[in-house]
Amino acid sequence: MSFNFHVISGLLLGVSFGFILQRGRFCMNSAFMDTILIKDFTILKAIITSIIVQMIGFLILVTSGIISSLNPRPFYVVSIMVGGLIFGIGMVLAGGCLSGTTYRIGEGMVGSIIAILGFFFIIILANIGVLTGITNFFNGLGQVTVIDSGPFVINNNPTLANIFGINPWILVVIIVVISIFFFTWKNKKLGEKVTIPKTSHKWSDNIFKKEWNWWVTGIALGIVGILAYPFSAAAGQNDAICLFCGWEGLSGFLMTGNINQMNWLSFLVIGMIFGSVIAATLADELKIRIPESKRLIQQFVGGVMLGFGAVLANGCNIGHIFSGIPQLALSSIVMGVFIFLGAWIITYFMFIREKG
Amino acid sequence: MVEPNEILDVRNEICTFREIKTLKKLKQMKPGNILEILTDYALSIARISRIAEKKGHLILAIDKIGKSEWKILMKI
Numbered sequence: 001m002s003f004n005f006h007v008i009s010g011l012l013l014g015v016s017f018g019f020i021l022q023r024g025r026f027c028m029n030s031a032f033m034d035t036i037l038i039k040d041f042t043i044l045k046a047i048i049t050s051i052i053v054q055m056i057g058f059l060i061l062v063t064s065g066i067i068s069s070l071n072p073r074p075f076y077v078v079s080i081m082v083g084g085l086i087f088g089i090g091m092v093l094a095g096g097c098l099s100g101t102t103y104r105i106g107e108g109m110v111g112s113i114i115a116i117l118g119f120f121f122i123i124i125l126a127n128i129g130v131l132t133g134i135t136n137f138f139n140g141l142g143q144v145t146v147i148d149s150g151p152f153v154i155n156n157n158p159t160l161a162n163i164f165g166i167n168p169w170i171l172v173v174i175i176v177v178i179s180i181f182f183f184t185w186k187n188k189k190l191g192e193k194v195t196i197p198k199t200s201h202k203w204s205d206n207i208f209k210k211e212w213n214w215w216v217t218g219i220a221l222g223i224v225g226i227l228a229y230p231f232s233a234a235a236g237q238n239d240a241i242c243l244f245c246g247w248e249g250l251s252g253f254l255m256t257g258n259i260n261q262m263n264w265l266s267f268l269v270i271g272m273i274f275g276s277v278i279a280a281t282l283a284d285e286l287k288i289r290i291p292e293s294k295r296l297i298q299q300f301v302g303g304v305m306l307g308f309g310a311v312l313a314n315g316c317n318i319g320h321i322f323s324g325i326p327q328l329a330l331s332s333i334v335m336g337v338f339i340f341l342g343a344w345i346i347t348y349f350m351f352i353r354e355k356g
Numbered sequence: 357m358v359e360p361n362e363i364l365d366v367r368n369e370i371c372t373f374r375e376i377k378t379l380k381k382l383k384q385m386k387p388g389n390i391l392e393i394l395t396d397y398a399l400s401i402a403r404i405s406r407i408a409e410k411k412g413h414l415i416l417a418i419d420k421i422g423k424s425e426w427k428i429l430m431k432i
Contacts, residue, residue, distance in 0.1 A: 025398065025399040025402065027371060027399065029371055029372060030371055030372060030375075030399065030403060033372045033375065034375075034403065034406070037375065037376070037379060038379075038406065038407055038410040038411070039410065040406045040410060042402075042406065092372060095370030095371040095372065095373065096370075096371055100371065104371075109370070111370050211398075211402055283398070284423065284424065285398050285424045286424070287396065287423055287424040289367075289368050289396055289397070290368060291368050291369060291370055292368070295369070295370060295373070299370065350376065351376050351379070351380070
């Protein structure tokens with residue numbers, strides 16, 4: 001298949017990904033923060049839905065032979081833990097994870113552009129600058145591999161299925177059942193369910209009518225994730241969506257001018273920004289918003305931490321949580337836990353501690 | 357028209373700092389008070405509504421006051 005085909009498939013899937021993220025207001029940062037601050041799981045449920053849809057989808061793809069194998073990420077223990085922690089803190093400071101930051105560029109959030117500049121800065125240092133080799137150093141501190149990778153997995157990286165020697169299908173069924181229990185479980189609410197009061201302005205109803213249900217967002221994103229895998233594989237990367245990989249390719253192109261630095265996911269990232277612009281324009285939510293300078297500096301630092309964390313962990317919230325957990329990768333599950341921990345630590349120091 | 361006791365402007369803020377500022381403000385307010393929140397990000401309408409729901413406050417009105425700009429009235 002030609003280069004143009006890959007460019008177009010990457011851009012189109014990117015546009016749909018960005019569109020759904022914007023419309024669904026999918027934000028892992030907000031999901032984790034809502035869980036920590038007010039014990040609200042609405043956005044978290046969208047994330048879990050997207051993960052279980054992909055769990056099933058990826059197994060169908062691999063059993064039907066559409067993709068050759070699953071490709072869980074390597075579990076470099078220290079790299080993943082340290083990377084996850086730094087990424088989680090960076091996510092809060094940057095005002096969004098890597099997916100949130102990407103689609104917020106399309107909404108006109110200037111701070112998110114600043115965060116991406118911070119991200120570029122650290123990627124340059126890590127790839128051709130003074131930090132070259134830092135990942136290798138951390139990776140050298142320990143890796144977990146398995147001898148028998150079990151069905152569907154190409155490498156020797158651990159997954160929940162192959163460390164216990166269980167068929168992935170059985171695990172997926174168990175996880176789906178647990179998730180459905182979680183979705184239907186009602187947690188205690190103090191106030192009344194917010195019903196939007198009738199006003200003379202019809203748009204106020206509309207904005208909430210346009211607000212997607214968490215499960216609609218989750219399913220739609222899951223479908224894009226499933227579709228992306230074979231297109232990404234056809235373009236030469238046997239992997240699901242990873243925004244860090246896309247942005248890294250893009251930064252490589254911007255630095256060297258060599259178009260070959262761009263990978264399929266780089267086109268997906270570009271498409272995402274366009275998709276978000278389209279969605280935000282249709283919803284009348286496109287607007288240039290510039291935070292105060294103190295906040296912009298904070299977002300730059302956040303972007304640096306997002307980049308550093310993703311370099312160490314070899315993936316961002318999307319590569320690991322969104323695409324890696326559906327493959328049951330142990331590295332991605334641990335990454336998810338440490339991103340959450342990072343977010344919790346910074347929230348503790350900024351907010352919870354002050355409660356007294 | 358309800359007169360707010362306090363106004364919190366989180367326009368040009370970023371994700372989660374709007375909500376953190378809202379939570380901090382809510383702690384300083386007395387029951388029965390009205391808080392007006394100005395925001396320019398649609399996601400925060402849903403999230404601030406859920407804060408009200410969780411904390412037992414009442415959303416009185418959500419009005420669009422400009423391009424991607426809203427005013428939320430909350431009764432403590």
